[in-house]
Amino acid sequence: MLTTDSDPIVAIATAPGRSGIGVVRISFGRAGEAAAEPLMLALTGQSLAPRHASYVPFLDGGGHALDRGIALYFPAPHSYTGEHVLELQGHGGPIVLQLVLQRCIDAGRAVGLRLAEPGEFTRRAFLNDKLDLAQAEAVADLIEASTEAAARSAGRSLEGAFSRDIHALVDEVITLRMLVEATLDFPEEEIDFLEAADARGKLSRIRERLADVLSEARQGALLREGLSVVLAGQPNVGKSSLLNALAGAELAIVTPIAGTTRDKVTQTIQIEGIPLHVIDTAGLRETEDEVEKIGIARTWSEIERADVVLHLLDAREGMTPGDGPIAARFPPGVPVVRVMNKTDLTGLAPSVTKLDDTGGADLREVRLSAKKVDGISLLRAELLRIAGWQAGAESVYLARERHLIALRAAQEHLGTAARHADQSAQALDLFAEELRLAQEQLNSITGEFTSDDLLGVIFSRFCIGK
Structure with a gap:
């Protein structure tokens, strides 16, 4: 059946499983009040006062109560979706919720009531201008937040903090575009536009x-996605001990026998609210053991996907002939921290050193003892530095990779515009075009300029009922 964004829709709005309360939500779409009133009577046996909680029975087709609970009616446009909305809040048993859901569908067949698709309620909130696209995505991010910091940042995005900053940037770009295009429309005006209108200064402030x-x-993207941190190195250098020290729990088996870890062990920890997905891997060495070979192949696969690689070495030996080929195989562009473990056996204190002989790469060496949990705070600080985290950044809002791509693209267009501004008046049309392209990229974040295909991808990842 062909579906549209104006169909009446219904879904269970609470998570699967047993709970004290369960919610069935209906948004009436194009059918509006004409469908809402008779459906309320069929489901509850009475008319409902707008925005008042009414304790009512939820009736089956024969007028018998399936459940009893609270019914709330929100006339348009004062609802989550901007449409007429009815919520039935009853007991959270899976069977009773399914019975109420099916009863809603049966009673609403005449008006075309159907099951909602994933994210369809929030999609309608976006289409009806109740939320912009960044706020709509923040709804899903708030539901999925795995840390307190991520939840707070998602809440700020939902309140519109991110959107307000984007709109302010767009307004500044539009103002500059108006000045540029006015000059293009009146070429007979013999004025030096770039100087008289302070176009360079305005553009510089926008870029800043x-x-x-x-x-x-x-930083918001870090809170949402976290970092994949892979522990790599030869056998018996303390990778499993370091995982346990970072996690604060005995997660991995630690023995003096080389090759104990045959497959990856993954644990997610938090540092300053940032999720770190720490992956302990099989030791890298030449071996004839078929099982160990599989583990080593998986290790290299994880390294290829890593955001950060911790290259562990024994502090007593440093870089050995076997470590050189390992370091040479690390993917270019992936930050690597050289971790000198077992400092408790050397008499040296934990420390962080910037290495100078790395061909210009920003490589740091951290000396610590995983067994004694000495120097672990130095490694945590180094991971935060690599992540670009700024302590006390209270104004962070959650962001997605889509947002970062659009912001970087806008940054590139503004950079190109600046180069045109430094040329001659003949380049003003190119200057104006780059400003237009930057504006389009910024508008795509909040949804003022977004393809239908992209909307479909975004909202399909929401949970059903939201």
């Missing part, structure tokens, strides 16, 4: 503000 927004968005 965009850089600030991008920095906050990067």
Whole structure:
């Protein structure tokens, strides 16, 4: 059956499983009040006062109560979706919720009531201008938040903090575009536009503000996605001990026997609210053991996908002939921290050192003792530095990779515009075009300029009933 964004829809709005309360939500779409009133009578036996909680029975087709609970009616446009909405809040047993859901579908067949698709309620909130696209995505991010910091940042995005910054940038770009295009429309005006209108200064301030927004968005993306941190190195250098020290629990088996870890062990921890997906892997060495070979192949596969690689070495030996080929195989562009473990056996204190002989790469060496949990705080701080985390950044809002791509693209267009501004008046049309392209990228974040295909992808990842 062909579905549209104006169909009446219904879904269970609470998570699967048993709970004290369960919610069935109906949004009436194009059918509006004409469908809402008779359906309320069929489901509850009475008319409902707008925005008042009424304790009522939820009736089956024969007028018998399936359940009893609270019914709430929200006339348009004062509802989550901006449409007429009815919520039935009853007991949270899976069977009773399914019975109520099916009763709603049966009673609403005449008006075309159907099951909602994933994210369809929030999609309608976006289409009806109750939320912009960044706020709509924040709804899903708030539901999925795995840390307190992520939840708070998602809440700020839902309140519109991210959107307000984007709209402010767009307004500044539009103002500059108006000045540029007015000059293009009146070429007989013999004025030096770039000087008289301070176009370069305005553009410079826009670029500075965009850089600030991008920095906050990067931190927000870290809160949402976290970092994949892979522990790599030869056998028996203390990778499993380091995983246990970082996690604060005995997660991995630790023995003096080389090759104990045959497959990856993954644990998610938090540092300053950032999720770190720490992966302990099989030791890298030449072996004839078929099982160990599989584990080593999986180790390299994880390294290829890593955000950060911790290259563990024995502090007593440093870089050995076997470590050179391992370091040479690390993917270019992936940050690597050289971790000198077992400092408790050397008499040296834990420390962090910047290595100078790395061909310009920003490589740090951290000396610590995983067994004694000495120097672990130094490694945590180093991981935060690599992540670009700024302590005390209260204004962070949650962001997605889609947002970062759009912000970087806008940054590139503004950079190109600046180069045109430094040329001649003949480049003003190119200057104006780059400003237009930057504006389109920024508008795509909040949904003012977004393809239907992209909307379909975004909302399909929501849970059903939201």
